[in-house]
Amino acid sequence: MGELTKIYGRGLTFLFVGLVTIWILLMIVVPQIRMIERAFTFEDRGGETAMLALDIDHAYTEKFQIEQQLLTLQQQGSSGTKSSPAAPSPFTPSMTVPGAAPTAPGPGLAPSPSASPQNAMSAEERQAEAADLRSQIAALESRITDMEAQEDTSSGEAGMKERLSLDNFTTMSALHFKIFLMTLLYAFTVTVFAFVICYPVAYAAAMAESRNKLTLILIGLVIPYAINELLRIFSWVMILEKNGILNAFLDGIGIIDMSAGEGFRFVASNGAVFTVMVYAYVLFMVFPIYNTIDTLDKSQIEAARDLGASVWKIHTRVVIPHAKPGIAVGSIMTFMLSAGSIAAPEIVGRGMHPDWFSQLIYRRFFEADSWNQGSAYSLALLTACIIFILITMAIFKVGVKDIAK
Amino acid sequence: MTAASDVSMAAPRAAARRRSRDWSGALLNGYLLVFFAYMFLPLGFMVIAAFNAAPTPSATDWQGFTLRWFTELPQDKRFVQGLWHSLAIAGGVIAFSIPLGLSGAFILTRMQSRVTTVLYTVLVSPVLIPGIVLGVTTMIFWRDYFGLQAGLFTAMIAQTSFIASYCMLMFMARLQRQDRVLEEAALDLGATPMLVFRRITIPFLMPTILTACVISFLQSIENYNTTFFAIGSSWTLVTEIGSRMRFGLSPIINAIGVIFIAITITVAVTHTLVTRKRA
Amino acid sequence: MSGQDVELTGVSMTYPNGFTAVQPTDLTIKAGEFFSILGPSGCGKTTILRMISGFLDPTTGSIAIGGEPMIGIGPNHRPTALIFQSLALFPLMSVWENVAFGLEARGVSKTARRKRAEELLDLVALSDQEDKKPGELSGGQRQRVAVARALAVEPAVLLLDEPLSALDLKLRQHMRAELKDIQRKTEVTFIYITHDQGEALAMSDRVAVMNEGAIDQVASAEDLYNHPNTPFAATFVGEQNVFSGKVKTVANGHAQVETPHGMLLGMNKHGLSTGENAIVMVRPERIYLEDRKDRLGPLPNELNRIEARLQRRDLEGALINMYLDAAGHSVHVNLHNTGDATLGAQDDHMLLFTPDDTVVMRPGPMARDKA
């Protein structure tokens, strides 16, 4: 502290310390503590309250689906005949944003059949249907308001007992626990795949003979890296779709016949989520490894080669040991992103495929409305990531200071 | 190193080694090609589909060239609104992250103490923990302690908590390369700490501050996982894209994708060329 | 401009990691003095300077400048100016902005600043470089900008931390003269840090020899060279041949020491008594060759004598360096080059040196081999 005041004076030092304190307290430590606190607080809901919460959830889901129908209707109206009013419903989806219902099929499931008959509707029919949908929404909304008011009174101090316990963890169903483990296993596998795929690329970039080649490789890596995660995922969904590119390819080489309705449903499977994740997060492995290999004195490789070391030996004895900190950082980032990804499973799984732990967390919070259990789940994920970080640091013998570039 | 004139005993061995090197070099180059195909083909398909008139995005079922999906974009109120939300959040994130990152960097680089390692670990931790956990904790914290419902503000705070860490790391890297003696020299010549800060420290950090602004902006605009949890019933461009994606594919998404890709390529290439020129 | 005195009372410095870089030190530097601190790398010179300029707070003791205690006064409020080891010119400012920075800090208007900067750049012979950036200057020019910048704030005490170490020999000699000149003109107190003894001896009114955080001796250049107080000061400044042994007898200011090379007689200024362990030191240029005795003029009756065998003989212009072996102990002798090619060229020698040129001390830490 003395050193800081020496240079920047009391005023600025006070400002720096104050800002960092705010950052730590309001954005890092206290929020985490609050989550932990909730994770260990069990809400003993009376059956009635729980049912009510479920009902409210269903009502929200229903309302959202109707709104989606309305939206499609209006879009078709506006793109077909420019005359019809395109104003979206003033009641934008609330609270449970596109919270995908595991039971009801989403409107995205079969886009083409649902699109064509509606296209054939006349403007009047559309208007009539829109009016009908709006009245349904209004009805649902008044019901939701009623139920929420009821919930507010019953979930007060009287309605719900809170106590400190491990129940939020121990009541985790066997299925959820299995999903938790599978998520970690998949995330780990993504990490391993990413390393295998990236290592040669990072090595090639670090060893590039000319500046032009290096620039080309780096641009080639930076562009997909900088492109939004969702778009990278989306591009693969296009490939894996039932009438997507992969099936078209299989059709082309005669394995399936798409015109006869054949085709594999690649999406909404764990394999698809996995494939997409490898693609989406692979690049988080490249840069840290490249950065460390780049600092390796190239003459060391020459020397090893000159001493007759095989390619395998050169890598296992010279390059990889040097790249350890980079590999550690890359692994930590890849694992953390995969284990905590909500984008990939939601988009690839179309919300139909609740087999990723992040989705369970989402549902605890926004559908089961059980924030404490959601906190417990988040804490479980956080703990898993921290343990992974600690193990990685121990295996690769790197400190915290090496981790962040 | 010309093989022809080399008549020593080592020549055949060296030649063999060179051959095997050529061979592994070719293998590596081949692998690079496959890797970049893997990286770029899916993106290519996505771009193609953006110009395809087919109502579901497809690169194989070509129904004619169209710009329709681009022209429909600005008519979509939720996208436009989402863009404004994204920009507002990004503005807030920059406004908070830069001062926070600077403060953290100053304290960590200008202080010698046992505490700094702990402090460092705490301050970089947001980078290392899953984004959804940040979103969740922010949402809980602000509702429980301040009665604030999740929304644009909480999304901005949640993003700031980790983007500030990235900024801090950038500033630290820069400050570690600074001769601290410069600040002392200025002080020794009678400058007030404020003048030192204004005339010496900030000018030195300026290039990094600009880079940090750009990176914070991009990180904020592109963020999905954290924002998704922290934004409640509101939405940004990216969370809106995400929810549309889950409900079926629409070429409008591809159109947005093309715009994102165009911007990304411009920025990436400019940045690479600029840094290359400087080096 | 005029100087002020600097007084250190019981000043010590222990870094947060527990390392004590400066032992408790008392030191008084007089106003207008050219004072050097000489010591090997890492002995704590910079640490002392940083305490005087206010960047470090002493762990114990106090510092006063011009009679004013400096406790709690920041570097920007002390009447000192520091020239840093690395110069620390501001790379993003032009030369004249660098020089004028101290005035900018004092709120002097831009035109007045520029005018003053030009005057100072004139003083250091850099008047045509004022709009360049420091990166576009040569080492010597940068050096002079740093001096001008420090003088611009009219300090009472100028602190210089090895300012010439980055320069080549010629330029260093030239800058020495210029600094000395500037000091004489301005009468500012100079505290000059160096590990180059030639620099310290040539420029300073007084020199402090420092070793491992403690000041061994403060003396004028002459005294330091001729009457060193400690084995370290004796061996760090100039060269010494060192023999160790035990005191045999003590009589009228001299001590006789029994060494592997026989009895050696020397000045006993530290009052050693019979039976004590001792070291005996003599400088290479105070050793004579017996076979040239006739050329030396009158010598005292009692002389120390050592037999030695020539190992190497290097001609170094005005001097001839002889490295000899005396019963496994190496001895270094300097001779003036008289133009006689046979001088000291034969294999076996008898070395002579007078008791008055020989110093007897208690053993203690000595300077390691200096480059």
Ligand SMILES: Nc1ncnc2c1ncn2[C@@H]1O[C@H](COP(=O)(O)OP(=O)(O)OP(=O)(O)O)[C@@H](O)[C@H]1O
């Ligand atoms: N901030 C610090 N923390 C701990 N130890 C330090 C610190 N600064 C210096 N030291 C130690 O204190 C001792 C004295 O350092 P100082 O910089 O004063 O040496 P110096 O005499 O100026 O050496 P040089 O001639 O190489 O510049 C050194 O051993 C150094 O390692």
Ligand SMILES: [Mg+2]
């Ligand atoms: Mg020093």
